[in-house]
Amino acid sequence: MSMRLSRCLDFWPTLQEILDVRFEAHFDLAVRTVASVASQHADLQVVEWCFNCLAWLFKYLSRVNELFDSQDSSTERTIGIDQHYRAHSG
Numbered sequence: 001m002s003m004r005l006s007r008c009l010d011f012w013p014t015l016q017e018i019l020d021v022r023f024e025a026h027f028d029l030a031v032r033t034v035a036s037v038a039s040q041h042a043d044l045q046v047v048e049w050c051f052n053c054l055a056w057l058f059k060y061l062s063r064v065n066e067l068f069d070s071q072d073s074s075t076e077r078t079i080g081i082d083q084h085y086r087a088h089s090g
Helices: 002-039 044-088
Strands: none
Touching: 002 044
């Protein structure tokens, strides 16, 4: 049973790698599901697997946030350059 559970928990990081940024739509479900599994098992190995899975999911979230932050900064720089060019190219 516990090896099957381990493979099920491995599903979420695998799905995240396949979907990449599109996984964001499934992030909430993944966290709730893994947390629920952890809260219902007394086996410390299962709890550890859940913790590792959650750590991977939150690592994904931080990577996506960094990606969006860098895109926002890039967009802001582009808009600033465009506004400066328009103001000085009369």
